[in-house]
Amino acid sequence: MALALPLWLATTGVQAQGKSGVTVDVGVDNTPPGKQAFLPVTLSTTDDFRTAHISLEISFPGKLISFREAIKGSAAESAGAEIKTRLKDSGDNAEQSLLQVEMSATEAISQGELLKLAFEVAKDAAAYTVIKLKNSKQKVRSVDGKTLEARGMDGVITVIPPDVPLYGCFFYMH
Numbered sequence: 546m547a548l549a550l551p552l553w554l555a556t557t558g559v560q561a562q563g564k565s566g567v568t569v570d571v572g573v574d575n576t577p578p579g580k581q582a583f584l585p586v587t588l589s590t591t592d593d594f595r596t597a598h599i600s601l602e603i604s605f606p607g608k609l610i611s612f613r614e615a616i617k618g619s620a621a622e623s624a625g626a627e628i629k630t631r632l633k634d635s636g637d638n639a640e641q642s643l644l645q646v647e648m649s650a651t652e653a654i655s656q657g658e659l660l661k662l663a664f665e666v667a668k669d670a671a672a673y674t675v676i677k678l679k680n681s682k683q684k685v686r687s688v689d690g691k692t693l694e695a696r697g698m699d700g701v702i703t704v705i706p707p708d709v710p711l712y713g714c715f716f717y718m719h
Contacts, residue, residue, distance in 0.1 A: 566594055566693045567685045569601060571662070571678055571700030577707040579668040581613060583661045584678065584700045586646070588620060588654060595653035595688045600646065602682040603662075603700070607642035609676050610664040610702060615646060618658030626650035628660060653688050666704055674704040 568589040576582040590596060605612075615630050626648050633643040648659060666676075678700035685695040 566590065567596060567683075567695045568697055569599055569659070569680070569683045569685070569695055570698040571601075571603060571680045573701045573703070575703045575705045576666050577705050578666050578670045578672070579707075580666060582610070582664050582666060582702045583616075584664065584702070585618065585661050586659045587618075588656050588659050590656055594693055596685055596693065597651070597653060597688040598647075598649045598684075598686040599654070599659065599695075600648070600682075600684045601644075601680065601697070603644045603646070603678050603680055604641045605644065605664070605678040606640060606676060608640065609667050609670050609674065609704075611667075612642070612644050613663040613665055616661045616663065618660045620655050620657035621648060621650070621659045624650040624652050624654040626654055626659075662700075664702065666702065670704045672704055672706040676702040676704065678702070 570587050570589070572585040572587065574582040574584055586601070588596065588599070612630070612632060615628050617626070617628060621628060627650070629647045631645045633645055644662070646660075646662075648654070680697040680699045683695035683697045685693045687693055
């Protein structure tokens, strides 16, 4: 019985994680100072959810990076989604900038890459600085207007030295 209880708790936790509705994650990139980083924003869901509207709020250190644009990904493109972005004052914390992203479509948006967020890294950013982009709020609605449970991972930009070459993964490239 002593072994059965921890095993049951572990199994229940895994099952609860598998039942989550929608996940909207912000990705990662490595970029030298003065260059642009492109962070993918991806949607993961089960077939039960037909997502039509997604809104995100992402806070980031405005002194280290600045938002440039949102580029549609294949999932947004195939659904004919419209994307709107807006930089908002983050209130009492002047060190942080707040980016609001709204995406809507008349048909269901499929899983995959929704968009890429382009940020320019400050020219004076120190090498090996890790810049965190907090994915603070996700609101998701279905095609029929129902609000769905959503969560998401934060994004990260790592500032790399300008003279370090980046190589692709051998297995990915072949």
